Amino acid sequence: MLEFVNIxxxxxxxxxxxxxYLEMLPEIFSHLPEGARRFASDPEHYDFYREHCVxxxxxxxxxxxxxxxxxxxxxxxHWNDFxxxxxxxxxQGVKGFEITGQLDRLGPV
Numbered sequence: 199m200l201e202f203v204n205i206x207x208x209x210x211x212x213x214x215x216x217x218x219y220l221e222m223l224p225e226i227f228s229h230l231p232e233g234a235r236r237f238a239s240d241p242e243h244y245d246f247y248r249e250h251c252v253x254x255x256x257x258x259x260x261x262x263x264x265x266x267x268x269x270x271x272x273x274x275x276h277w278n279d280f281x282x283x284x285x286x287x288x289x290q291g292v293k294g295f296e297i298t299g300q301l302d303r304l305g306p307v
Contacts, residue, residue: 202222204216204218223239233286234287249277250277255277255284256278257273257274258274259274260272260273260274262295268290268291269293270291271292273288274286
């Protein structure tokens with residue numbers, strides 16, 4: 199979904215414009231599971247000045263579940279180390295995954 203957010207580097211940081219993302223959200227609501235639909239419909243999830251902005255989510259736990267002929271990947275995100283589970287993303291039919299980046303910035307994975 200972040201491919202719909204326009205990000206431009208400025209002299210003082212970054213300018214983020216979520217307009218295209220916000221315009222396409224209503225089109226995909228019916229395809230989202232109920233929990234994802236509730237999260238995506240909360241205006242605070244994309245407002246950088248609000249407490250529950252998606253930018254503040256941190257990966258807390260990543261686990262894989264292997265079933266015959268299928269791999270599922272589960273990622274739990276928290277707002278911080280002390281919060282309750284806030285967002286769980288589950289992918290079915292995973293063929294592979296890779297974690298890249300600076301692991302010290304990701305927190306415990």
